[in-house]
Amino acid sequence: MDKVFTLHGWSFDSSIWSISSFERAVHLVLPGHGISPFKSTDILNLSKEVGEFIPFDSTLIGWSLGASVAALTAVFYPQKVKELVLYAPTISFSVVSQPETVVKKFLRKLKKDFLGTVYYFRNLCSKERWNIPEFSREKTIELLESFTWFDLTPYIKRITLPVTVIVGEKDFVTGLKGAFEFWKITKKCTLKVVPEADHLTVLKYS
Known part of the structure; x- marks a missing residue:
């Protein structure tokens, strides 16, 4: 799996891929x-860094926040990404997935009691x-803020490669x-809903 790359979600690390069929991929x-x-x-700039990093004909596997980065990478580097597998993606965390008031409250709590x-x-x-990874508190908060307020809608309309969404x-x-x-917005997209799986254990399915 030398051309298969994973992108984990916020507050986790690459160890989560051990429960998936992508354990042997290259974990970013x-x-x-x-x-x-x-x-x-900033997830826009981060996705461009990922695009510069990966080789041509890569498959990107993203989970949660990592799914957003993977999708944006495919938008900016369509010549490098041949396929996307996205676990638990969202087009807008603070509008579609969670109410804005809930997101703001969570971010305030995060800045007061980070680990808690x-x-x-x-x-x-x-x-x-x-296990909790070795965090940089400042960077993880900045990355989460970038993700929570970002709307993928105008970007993912441009994706033309095969996409599998699993939730x-x-x-x-x-x-x-x-x-x-x-x-609904993405072309060539297949949606799989896994019965009984939660936000994390969905990674066990492909």
């Missing part, structure tokens, strides 16, 4: 979540437990609506 680390080759915490709020978020994702029936983070709206 988001800024602030450990040792990463990428610098930008990370644990709270992880509990929303799944009851399964994972858990019991995803209460980005949610069924986020995945459905992504599927």
